[in-house]
Amino acid sequence: MIPMVDLKRQYREIAGEIDAALRAVIDGTRFILGPNVSAFEQECATYLGVPHAVACASGTDALMLALRAAGIGDGDEVITSPFTFIATAEAIRHVGAIPVFVDIDPQSFNLDPDLIEATVTRHTRAVLPVHLFGQPADMEHIAGLCERYGLQLIEDCAQSFGASLPDGRMTGSVGDFGAFSFFPSKNLGGYGDGGLVTARSEEHEGKLRALRNHGSFKQYHHDMIGYNSRLDEMQAAILRVKLGRIDDYNEHRRRVANTYGSLLEGTGIVTPRETGHGRHVYHQYTILTGKRRNRIQTALSNVEIASAIYYPVPLHRQKVFAEDWRDIPLPVAESVAQQCLSLPIFPELTDEEIERIAAVIRDAL
Numbered sequence: 001m002i003p004m005v006d007l008k009r010q011y012r013e014i015a016g017e018i019d020a021a022l023r024a025v026i027d028g029t030r031f032i033l034g035p036n037v038s039a040f041e042q043e044c045a046t047y048l049g050v051p052h053a054v055a056c057a058s059g060t061d062a063l064m065l066a067l068r069a070a071g072i073g074d075g076d077e078v079i080t081s082p083f084t085f086i087a088t089a090e091a092i093r094h095v096g097a098i099p100v101f102v103d104i105d106p107q108s109f110n111l112d113p114d115l116i117e118a119t120v121t122r123h124t125r126a127v128l129p130v131h132l133f134g135q136p137a138d139m140e141h142i143a144g145l146c147e148r149y150g151l152q153l154i155e156d157c158a159q160s161f162g163a164s165l166p167d168g169r170m171t172g173s174v175g176d177f178g179a180f181s182f183f184p185s186k187n188l189g190g191y192g193d194g195g196l197v198t199a200r201s202e203e204h205e206g207k208l209r210a211l212r213n214h215g216s217f218k219q220y221h222h223d224m225i226g227y228n229s230r231l232d233e234m235q236a237a238i239l240r241v242k243l244g245r246i247d248d249y250n251e252h253r254r255r256v257a258n259t260y261g262s263l264l265e266g267t268g269i270v271t272p273r274e275t276g277h278g279r280h281v282y283h284q285y286t287i288l289t290g291k292r293r294n295r296i297q298t299a300l301s302n303v304e305i306a307s308a309i310y311y312p313v314p315l316h317r318q319k320v321f322a323e324d325w326r327d328i329p330l331p332v333a334e335s336v337a338q339q340c341l342s343l344p345i346f347p348e349l350t351d352e353e354i355e356r357i358a359a360v361i362r363d364a365l
């Protein structure tokens, strides 16, 4: 059996440190907004090269907090990708704004910057690109457009912790805000839900801190309607252990991707292409199968190898949004959704396992 992600293997290697970190939290009994959360925020800010980082309860909340702190609300339009997890657009709707989907680039599966300009209206307030599957979006182009049109830039970095741009800046350090998820299977994953927002301005940081804690700048004084969205101290303690290893984990993901790439060459399958907008950290390894997706998936599943379709239905075709988008085709997102297939990838996946997976795919074709 080869799963999409095997968190047990990773835990076995770091169990001593994790167990000790959890024991220290329990002994200290500072369970909410304690020393590990503060230290983790500081360590993330340093790692990501940003002045401010505010931890919260999930990646979905991170997006919502960023949108709220940016002052985005009722009737505002936010340009984003239709080919992402629902949370990206859900957060936009949660603050009362409208997601405006722009088609994706067929090679990176990220927002196509050439299509953004035509969708800007007088209601547009922000662009929210997703660094999908760990590959940075074309931030130079997108940031330039935001500057030209006076739009805020919010990066969805849920899948891209540790990915960097060609100039060395990390994803999440370019926009006004970066939203990260620490869902267990993410490149930097906790043992439960967790998230973090980066901010460039002190004013935004203050708002984020207040919003995540019931809209309170001063205890029991509430200036706005906020949330209970704090990162748990135990998660922070776990994430600190793993943050120290993130570059190594990402390096191994790249090794897995390279091995897949050479083993699947010549099969006619389209393997992930690095588009030159930054260093891919392969949260997912997603191939395009043409019409052969079912055949490949069945062959893998017959020998207990997992695979997954991220994502089978683009957001503009989801029931919650479909009514407004009925007559608007986004052909690249639709075509990719019909042929994408994600293969197992995690830092501990061995070369022998990758060879087995590739051999099954080759046989199936």
Ligand SMILES: Cc1ncc(COP(=O)(O)O)c(C=O)c1O
Residues within 6 Å of the ligand: 058, 059, 060, 061, 084, 085, 087, 088, 130, 156, 158, 159, 180, 181, 182, 183, 193, 194, 195
């Ligand atoms: C692109 C993207 N955005 C947002 C999220 C939401 O993160 P979370 O599950 O931590 O709420 C996820 C992952 O789940 C994601 O993949």
